[in-house]
Amino acid sequence: MKYPLLQDTELAGRKVFLRVDMNVPIQNGRIADDSRIRAVLPTIRYILDNGASLVIASHLGRPGGKRNIDFSLAPVASRLEELLGQKVFFTPDCIGARTATMVASLKPGDVLLLENLRFHPEEKEGDPDFARKLAYCIDIYVNDAFGTCHRKHASLKGLPEMLGGGYIGLLVQKELHIFDEMLSSPARPFTLLLGGAKVSDKIPVIENLLPRLDHILIGGGMAFTFMKTMGMNVGRSLLELDRLGAAEKILKEADKSGVDIFLPLDIVIAPSSGSPEKARTVAADSIPANEAGLDIGSGTVEQFGKIIEKSCTVVWNGPVGVFEIPPFDRGTRKIASILADATKNGTVSVVGGGDSVRAVVEAGLEKKISFVSTGGGASLILLQGNELYALEALRG
Numbered sequence: 307m308k309y310p311l312l313q314d315t316e317l318a319g320r321k322v323f324l325r326v327d328m329n330v331p332i333q334n335g336r337i338a339d340d341s342r343i344r345a346v347l348p349t350i351r352y353i354l355d356n357g358a359s360l361v362i363a364s365h366l367g368r369p370g371g372k373r374n375i376d377f378s379l380a381p382v383a384s385r386l387e388e389l390l391g392q393k394v395f396f397t398p399d400c401i402g403a404r405t406a407t408m409v410a411s412l413k414p415g416d417v418l419l420l421e422n423l424r425f426h427p428e429e430k431e432g433d434p435d436f437a438r439k440l441a442y443c444i445d446i447y448v449n450d451a452f453g454t455c456h457r458k459h460a461s462l463k464g465l466p467e468m469l470g471g472g473y474i475g476l477l478v479q480k481e482l483h484i485f486d487e488m489l490s491s492p493a494r495p496f497t498l499l500l501g502g503a504k505v506s507d508k509i510p511v512i513e514n515l516l517p518r519l520d521h522i523l524i525g526g527g528m529a530f531t532f533m534k535t536m537g538m539n540v541g542r543s544l545l546e547l548d549r550l551g552a553a554e555k556i557l558k559e560a561d562k563s564g565v566d567i568f569l570p571l572d573i574v575i576a577p578s579s580g581s582p583e584k585a586r587t588v589a590a591d592s593i594p595a596n597e598a599g600l601d602i603g604s605g606t607v608e609q610f611g612k613i614i615e616k617s618c619t620v621v622w623n624g625p626v627g628v629f630e631i632p633p634f635d636r637g638t639r640k641i642a643s644i645l646a647d648a649t650k651n652g653t654v655s656v657v658g659g660g661d662s663v664r665a666v667v668e669a670g671l672e673k674k675i676s677f678v679s680t681g682g683g684a685s686l687i688l689l690q691g692n693e694l695y696a697l698e699a700l701r702g
Contacts, residue, residue: 307482307693309700312448318357319414320445324349324475325461327453327680328364328382337385339667342453345680347389349450349475350417359412361444362386363400363420363461364451369594371427377595383419390417397421399441400567409443429460431481437464447700449514450475453681455694462696477680478697484656484677485688493618493654494520499610499641501526502624502659507686511623512556514691521617522560522567523610525602525626525637529569533590541575541593568613572603574637579628601627602637611644619654620645623686625661638665646674658685 326346331338353360369377383396392415397405400420408418423429428436437460447466449455454462455478466472474482496519500508505528512522524532528546534540535553545649560567565603569590575597587603588594602610606626614620626641628634642657642665657666658679672678679685687694 307697309482309697310471310473311479311585312352312475315446315473317353317446321409321412321443322353322358322360322423322446322448323440324353324360324362324446324448325451325465326362326475327363328379328386329366329377329452329453330382332366332381337380340385341667341672342680343382343385343389344611345477346450346475349448349477350390352476353448354415354417357414358446358622359414360420361412361418361420363408363423363440365424365429365454365577366422369422371424371430373425373521375378376424376626377424379419379422386417386419389646392417393471394419400426401436406442420531423459423461425635427436430457432458432460432464434464434468436460440465441468444469447472448475449473449700450477451696452478452679452684453561455681455684455696456687458695463699466696466702467659467700468679472700474697474700481679481681481685482688484679485685488619488621488656489515489518489689489691492518492562494518495617496619497521497523497617497621498529499523499525499614500624501622501626501638501662503544503547505531505553509549509552509556510690510692511686514559514689516559516563516565516583519563519565521613522565523613524639525565525606525610526624528624529602530599532567532569536569538591539593539595541595541597542578543593543599556683568609570599570602570606571609572605573599574601574603574627574634575599579631579634582631582633585633600631601634607637607640607644610641614641614648614653615642615651617648617653619656620648621656621658621689622660623657623682623689624647625665629661629665635665638662639669642666642669642671646671649674649676658682658689
């Protein structure tokens with residue numbers, strides 16, 4: 307799908323509103339990972355180098371529509387100033403008289419970062435009056451917030467609609483190019499590795515990609531719905547009973563298409579995720595009724611690894627275990643390492659999804675993967691073959 311490009315408009319002397327995703331982890335007032343800030347630096351520099359003044363807007367965390375100092379973008383302003391090597395002005399609010407005055411007084415080359423958009427409930431509600439206030443004195447709208455492009459929030463959809471359209475930034479351009487290239491003509495064998503809690507949002511991905519796939523590897527909580535469909539006992543594992551029919555349909559369609567689906571051979575189980583000290587590994591068809599599957603076992607890691615190593619293209623979305631709680635993170639971390647090794651040997655690898663990306667980043671492997679997407683939900687929408695809501699609005 308085509309969208310207006312930032313390079314196609316005149317920027318000199320104009321005020322640009324740049325929506326970014328600087329939702330970075332902050333611990334004790336310090337940024338723990340600035341990769342999302344770095345990701346949009348090329349767009350920021352391009353806009354400034356072409357003579358525009360710049361208003362940057364983002365959300366941070368989930369403040370619930372109320373002002374909360376713990377979710378302030380002030381640390382982001384300081385870090386952005388360091389990275390750009392120039393002054394970054396910061397507003398105490400994203401709207402209001404003081405903010406409007408600061409926006410109006412910006413000169414070419416100036417940068418202003420607005421306070422957290424989600425301090426106002428109107429942002430998530432898509433309120434048109436809130437969008438109108440954000441649009442004050444703005445000439446051009448640019449979306450470089452790939453990670454939130456699947457949202458219908460005021461700054462993402464309402465604002466560009468109010469301005470008659472907008473442009474995609476360099477990061478969004480890159481993300482769209484990678485997914486378009488990969489989905490239209492992937493090098494084969496093409497393997498899809500899916501994890502995460504729910505099967506419901508992954509079924510459209512499988513249905514969209516099935517004609518181009520050779521292998522599907524399924525882990526995480528979603529695996530148990532498929533296992534149940536095949537008549538296996540899953541104990542107290544996560545299960546979507548209303549998706550059993552859809553899972554059965556996928557299994558049949560994959561078989562007809564000659565696509566191999568691989569489910570876990572062994573499972574790490576425990577009475578619950580709150581009792582990691584009782585973790586043990588059992589065969590996938592031997593989960594006790596009073597225990598739950600929380601990670602893939604070493605046998606499954608080995609099986610998945612062999613398929614990944616033989617693949618020319620691998621797309622991974624979602625962790626294969628309860629990644630946030632050790633030791634149920636081991637399978638996901640091992641898969642990340644295997645994928646990095648495969649990439650070194652020529653596999654084209656694309657990783658999207660919050661915890662699968664986190665596993666790659668925490669292991670220091672992000673530069674060893676072909677492409678690490680900045681948007682979990684957004685990448686999932688693209689893998690489903692659908693258009694991102696926020697980008698529709700850019701056409702005007």
